Amino acid sequence: MxxxxxxxxxxxxxxxxxxxxxxxxxxxxVLGIVAIGIFAIIxxxxxxLGRSTSLSxxxxxxxxxxxxxxxxxxxxxGGYAVALLVYIFNKGKYHPLxxxxxxxxALGYSLAGLAVAVDVGRPxxxxxxxxxIWNWNTxxxxxxxxxxxxxxxxxxxxxxxPAILDGxxxxxxxxxxxxxxxxxxxxxKMLLFVIALGVLLPTMxxxxxxxxxxxxxxxxxxxxxTPWLPLYFLITCIGMGYAVVAxxxxxxxKFFKRPFDRPFLGLLETLSTVTxxxxxxxxxxxxxxxxxxxxxxxxxxxxxxxxxxxLLFMGPWFLRLLRGRITELQRLLGSGMxxxxxxxxYRFDTFLxxxxxxxxxxxxxxxxxxxxxIGLIAAEAAAYIYIVRKFPILMGxxxxxxxxxxxxxxx
Amino acid sequence: MGCDRxxxxxxxxxxxxxxxxxxxxxxxxxxxxLPPEAIGLLYDATRCIGCKACVVACKKANDLAPDTHYxxxxxxxxxxxxxxxxxxxxxxxxxxxxxxxxxxQCMHCIDPACVNACMIGAxxxxxxxxxxxxxxxxxxxxxxxxxxxxFQVPKFEWTKQAPKIVKCELCKHRLADxxxxxxxxxxxxxxxxxxxxxDLLADAHAxxxxxxxxxxxxxxxxxxxxGTQCLYLAAREMPFENLGFHHSxxxxxxxxxxxxxxxxxxxxxxxxxxxxxxxxxxxxxRQSIEPTxxxxxx
Numbered sequence: 001m002x003x004x005x006x007x008x009x010x011x012x013x014x015x016x017x018x019x020x021x022x023x024x025x026x027x028x029x030v031l032g033i034v035a036i037g038i039f040a041i042i043x044x045x046x047x048x049l050g051r052s053t054s055l056s057x058x059x060x061x062x063x064x065x066x067x068x069x070x071x072x073x074x075x076x077x078g079g080y081a082v083a084l085l086v087y088i089f090n091k092g093k094y095h096p097l098x099x100x101x102x103x104x105x106a107l108g109y110s111l112a113g114l115a116v117a118v119d120v121g122r123p124x125x126x127x128x129x130x131x132x133i134w135n136w137n138t139x140x141x142x143x144x145x146x147x148x149x150x151x152x153x154x155x156x157x158x159x160x161x162p163a164i165l166d167g168x169x170x171x172x173x174x175x176x177x178x179x180x181x182x183x184x185x186x187x188x189k190m191l192l193f194v195i196a197l198g199v200l201l202p203t204m205x206x207x208x209x210x211x212x213x214x215x216x217x218x219x220x221x222x223x224x225x226t227p228w229l230p231l232y233f234l235i236t237c238i239g240m241g242y243a244v245v246a247x248x249x250x251x252x253x254k255f256f257k258r259p260f261d262r263p264f265l266g267l268l269e270t271l272s273t274v275t276x277x278x279x280x281x282x283x284x285x286x287x288x289x290x291x292x293x294x295x296x297x298x299x300x301x302x303x304x305x306x307x308x309x310x311l312l313f314m315g316p317w318f319l320r321l322l323r324g325r326i327t328e329l330q331r332l333l334g335s336g337m338x339x340x341x342x343x344x345x346y347r348f349d350t351f352l353x354x355x356x357x358x359x360x361x362x363x364x365x366x367x368x369x370x371x372x373x374i375g376l377i378a379a380e381a382a383a384y385i386y387i388v389r390k391f392p393i394l395m396g397x398x399x400x401x402x403x404x405x406x407x408x409x410x411x
Numbered sequence: 412m413g414c415d416r417x418x419x420x421x422x423x424x425x426x427x428x429x430x431x432x433x434x435x436x437x438x439x440x441x442x443x444x445l446p447p448e449a450i451g452l453l454y455d456a457t458r459c460i461g462c463k464a465c466v467v468a469c470k471k472a473n474d475l476a477p478d479t480h481y482x483x484x485x486x487x488x489x490x491x492x493x494x495x496x497x498x499x500x501x502x503x504x505x506x507x508x509x510x511x512x513x514x515x516q517c518m519h520c521i522d523p524a525c526v527n528a529c530m531i532g533a534x535x536x537x538x539x540x541x542x543x544x545x546x547x548x549x550x551x552x553x554x555x556x557x558x559x560x561x562f563q564v565p566k567f568e569w570t571k572q573a574p575k576i577v578k579c580e581l582c583k584h585r586l587a588d589x590x591x592x593x594x595x596x597x598x599x600x601x602x603x604x605x606x607x608x609x610d611l612l613a614d615a616h617a618x619x620x621x622x623x624x625x626x627x628x629x630x631x632x633x634x635x636x637x638g639t640q641c642l643y644l645a646a647r648e649m650p651f652e653n654l655g656f657h658h659s660x661x662x663x664x665x666x667x668x669x670x671x672x673x674x675x676x677x678x679x680x681x682x683x684x685x686x687x688x689x690x691x692x693x694x695x696x697r698q699s700i701e702p703t704x705x706x707x708x709x
Contacts, residue, residue: 048574057495057557060567061558121567121573122552123551128549129530132531136531140528140555143531192694215558215665219561
């Protein structure tokens with residue numbers, strides 16, 4: 001099915017721009033939501049954080065952090081999870097499926113960065129975090145997260161650059177084609193080191209995202225507090241990454257009427273189920289070892305959310321029981337959605353539900369917060385649709401013979 | 412492929428081993444000691460009459476706006492807790508048979524969670540005096556200090572366009588002129604006094620010893636959360652829990668996080684090793700594929 005060659009870019013000949021009309025009514029709707037989000041961002045800066053958000057001294061972090069950054073980047077871990085699978089374990093066998101995964105990651109991380117710029121109170125000092133190295137507080141987990149996410153966003157776009165150059169090379173624009181022809185061999189050579197970074201950096205910052213709440217230990221509910229938080233966040237982001245890619249490849253294939261690779265989907269589902277199950281076993285064992293399992297059997301909303309997470313993480317097994325009654329495709333899609341939801345709720349719980357600022361403090365996101373978050377998601381979707389229509393990201397027709405390299409000259 | 416997986420796992424072993432070992436090895440050598448010239452406050456709840464002169468003086472000395480949100484008509488400065496206009500506050504605990512005032516302000520922890528959390532050192536603990544203060548030019552307004560502080564002291568100017576972090580800095584500007592914090596200067600009963608933390612601690616124990624019937628035998632801040640430079644005395648029948656001090660564990664808040672973080676990132680060895688391992692495995696994967704693809708081409 002895939003072109004057999006060690007040349008990573010040649011392997012992607014199977015990827016083709018979707019083409020077609022961009023400005024469909026649906027796309028205009030998405031752009032409209034983006035526009036509302038932009039207005040909400042303008043309002044946030046004009047009115048200040050106090051008036052535009054529900055944030056307070058009790059809940060200094062809201063959905064911009066808990067969703068856009070902590071959950072959003074985990075959902076954007078498809079690029080990480082697939083890179084781990086393809087480059088480390090599978091010798092590039094599933095290579096044509098890397099591009100859509102990396103694209104979603106690049107967009108997800110870029111917009112998480114934007115969310116941070118909206119969230120912080122003094123954004124004019126933000127550039128100092130990655131650049132004022134001499135002032136770095138190496139004890140700060142947030143510094144590690146910030147610098148790492150900043151670096152990884154650049155790495156993701158570098159990982160994406162062959163696809164962009166490839167698109168230009170195949171395109172009609174003379175100058176861009178010449179530029180792409182010239183640069184592609186170099187990009188291909190350095191790609192190995194970039195992708196290695198692209199596996200290392202998420203390993204570091206996705207675990208550190210969990211590490212962020214270790215310092216809130218005294219105020220974090222015992223069902224969630226553990227020094228193992230970094231490992232939990234790492235495991236869940238990998239599980240979520242596979243689940244997201246499974247979901248996204250299928251959804252994109254359906255939406256753009258492209259072929260998709262069902263065995264690959266099955267493999268992703270198995271991987272996400274295995275990591276999710278491993279997480280649940282380790283979590284229950286850890287909570288028990290800390291002597292906190294009793295909290296899970298009290299009639300509190302903490303216990304409810306604890307079991308909700310566990311049930312959702314175990315969801316793929318329930319779907320396995322339904323085999324025969326639902327189609328295999330429905331099962332794979334459902335499994336992906338369950339694991340992503342479970343991981344998202346686990347992250348929300350750790351950052352908002354389990355965080356106990358004491359009596360008198362409540363947090364429910366304001367309209368502006370919600371509009372900005374939805375606007376950022378819409379911007380991600382809009383950019384994704386634009387790029388897959390214009391650049392060779394998604395798989396083309398698999399029945400085409402790719403062994404005869406006649407369409408394009410090898411780089 | 413089995414071979415590649417093995418070499419990958421081998422390469423990762425270093426990183427994983429450190430990561431696994433980290434949380435279990437709570438590093439005792441990482442504990443912080445009281446700075447040599449540590450300064451702080453001693454608040455004695457048995458002396459306080461709740462006159463709030465300290466609150467007024469603090470606002471004046473630090474140029475803070477009155478907090479009228481509770482009263483509404485703008486006549487009274489009546490903060491009900493620390494907030495963006497209030498660096499110190501007097502609160503009242505009213506129980507069934509005992510009441511007590513309590514003064515709240517930054518505790519100036521020996522191992523402050525806020526300083527540990529701050530990305531590029533906007534919050535700084537002075538090496539000699541141990542005073543914890545904020546530097547605007549380094550603050551991005553991320554509010555991680557607020558997430559980290561177990562006493563919920565740092566406050567954020569939510570209503571400002573250029574928000575600052577507001578917290579007690581022991582009237583740093585007055586100390587520079589040889590003065591003392593405004594709150595201790597005006598207190599009519601010496602319920603709150605300023606001094607070297609070591610002297611204050613000795614004083615606190617002396618007060619308990621000379622009048623054991625009056626005092627709670629514990630000096631809050633002596634050991635709690637790694638120790639604080641501001642110390643508290645309460646009445647005998649008044650648990651510190653009632654005064655809003657919910658943490659009694661002796662381990663400093665940042666200790667667990669530091670041991671996890673340092674375990675994984677010590678000298679950046681583990682990440683560097685992981686990177687080399689990853690690049691190596693990918694390089695091998697790419698080479699091992701070559702013969703097959705070439706034979707296919709032929």
